[in-house]
Amino acid sequence: MAKIEAADAAALPGLAQEAAQAGLTLAWAEAAADRPSAEALSSFAAIWHPADEALASSWARAAEAMEAPLPDDVADAAKRHTRRQRKRDKARRAPAGSPLVDAWLGSPVLLRVRCEACGRDACHEVGTALFDPSEAVTDAATLHLGVYVPFILACPFCDAEDDYSLSISSAQEIATRAAAAARMRRDFPVRVGKAGLADGTAIRRPSEGLRILRARAEEQGGGERWRALGNFALRAGRADEALEAFERGAEDPAELACALAVAAEALGREDGEPGPLVARAVSRVPLAEEKWRPQLCAEVAEALRKLLPRTEKPLRLRMVGRRGAATVDVRAIKDWARLGELLAISVEASLTFDDVPAAELDRAAGVL
Ligand SMILES: [Zn+2]
Structure with missing residues (x-):
């Protein structure tokens, strides 16, 4: 040197x-x-x-x-x-955040809107918003054209949905916050982004996205389309419509994610019989998409864990892997993360509620 x-x-x-x-x-x-x-x-x-x-x-x-x-x-x-x-x-050179700016950019947004149906003003607190500066934004009065609020807002007076105009001050706040977040190159609730469906279809309001996705699912069917509708409805704050879509999607025998969403919802309720729904999700483990497999299988394991206190019946889980099969007593499982990993490499899985003689239970339970 x-x-x-x-x-x-x-x-x-x-x-x-x-x-x-x-x-x-x-x-x-x-x-x-x-x-x-x-x-x-x-x-x-x-x-x-x-x-x-x-x-x-x-x-x-x-x-x-x-x-x-x-x-x-x-x-x-x-x-x-x-x-x-x-x-x-x-x-x-990205500016370091100050605690005050971080708090401001991290806080929820208070939107002031005027209902187009009844003409009254209301305030809505929303967790996230997008601002697209490439829209026809030319002055303060057109700033609102760049704003996308992912939640369906209902008028508190007349229940009109997503039928509002945004106040100039709210549009200004969102544009300012999005610009500040973009400068800091960090993720904040309000950020620069384009509103649209996964395939790039542009939308102005979430209700429009819901309409398009619902029409697609009803006309063309298929688990994937119902799943897209369910996920979008969830983000738009429509839990009921999301569940309905997931239920329709779960009817597709090739669909795990929807079956899992329906089972998780049933496990979250206090009444009902979630067992068969969890069993349906388990049976679809082999259909899990490669990309989502580890995550989906971890969620299936979590559903099994939550099922335990909900039933008195015996719970037998049979998994077939490339190197052999095993039947385990779900109540004896201690390592749920490991169970998720085993499910992820299973080519066949089933959950039954019949008693199996203890002798038939595999030692595989030992590693769990
Ligand atoms: Zn109204």
């Missing part, structure tokens, strides 16, 4: 190979860019490989100083390096 630092322009090219072997190419490249020579430029060519963008950047600097041509791929790599550097600098 010291040798490189001390070397003059004439000596540097001779040190290139040595520096490369010692893992000091970058130190050498920077020295060569500071004290360039024609020989140094050819040494760059000897030690550079296309993935080394930092070296390309020093090479570009040396070539520029020597007014020498630079190979195209080196120039491209150097440009990539500069772009990345700029991005890093920008991230470093």
Whole structure:
């Protein structure tokens, strides 16, 4: 290192190979860019490989100083390096939050709205909102066009839904908060974003999204479409409509997520018989999408745990894995996280309520 630092322009090219072997190419490249020579430029060519963008950047600097041509791929790599550097600098410059600003950006939003149906004013507190500055926002009066509130707001006087105009002050607050959150590059309840369905269909209000998704589910059916409707309804604050959609979706024999949502809802109620609903979810474990599998199976394990105090019946869980099958007594399970992992690698799973002689229960219960 010291040798490189001390070397003059004439000596540097001779040190290139040595520096490369010692893992000091970058130190050498920077020295060569500071004290360039024609020989140094050819040494760059000897030690550079296309993935080394930092070296390309020093090479570009040396070539520029020597007014020498630079190979195209080196120039491209150097440009990539500069772009990345700029991005890093920008991230470093992100303003640190102050507790006061954090509290302001983290607080729920108080919306002042006027009902379009009855003309009366009301206030709604909402947890999140989006602001899309690319909308036709030209002045304070059109700011509201960029605002999206993901909850369906009902007028407290006439029950009209999602039929309101936002006050200028509320629109201004949301736009300001979204801009501040974007500057801080952190997640806050109010942020810059575009309102739309998963497929990119733009929507102005959540009731519009619900209408579109409901029509799609009713016309085309399929667990996935009912699930999309259920999830959207949940976010819009429509728990009843969400449950209805999940129930319809759970009728699809290939649908685990909806069956799980219905079972979880039944487990959350005090009355009713959640056992069969949990059993239905368990039987669909093998259908879990690869991407969501660990999470869904952890939720199935959680549903089984919550089922315990809800029934006196025996609970037998049979899991078939690639290396064999096991039947376990759910009441003997202690490691629920491990159960989720075992479910995630099962190719078949079932929950039954019949008593099985203890001898038939597998030792697999021992690892749980
Ligand atoms: Zn009203």
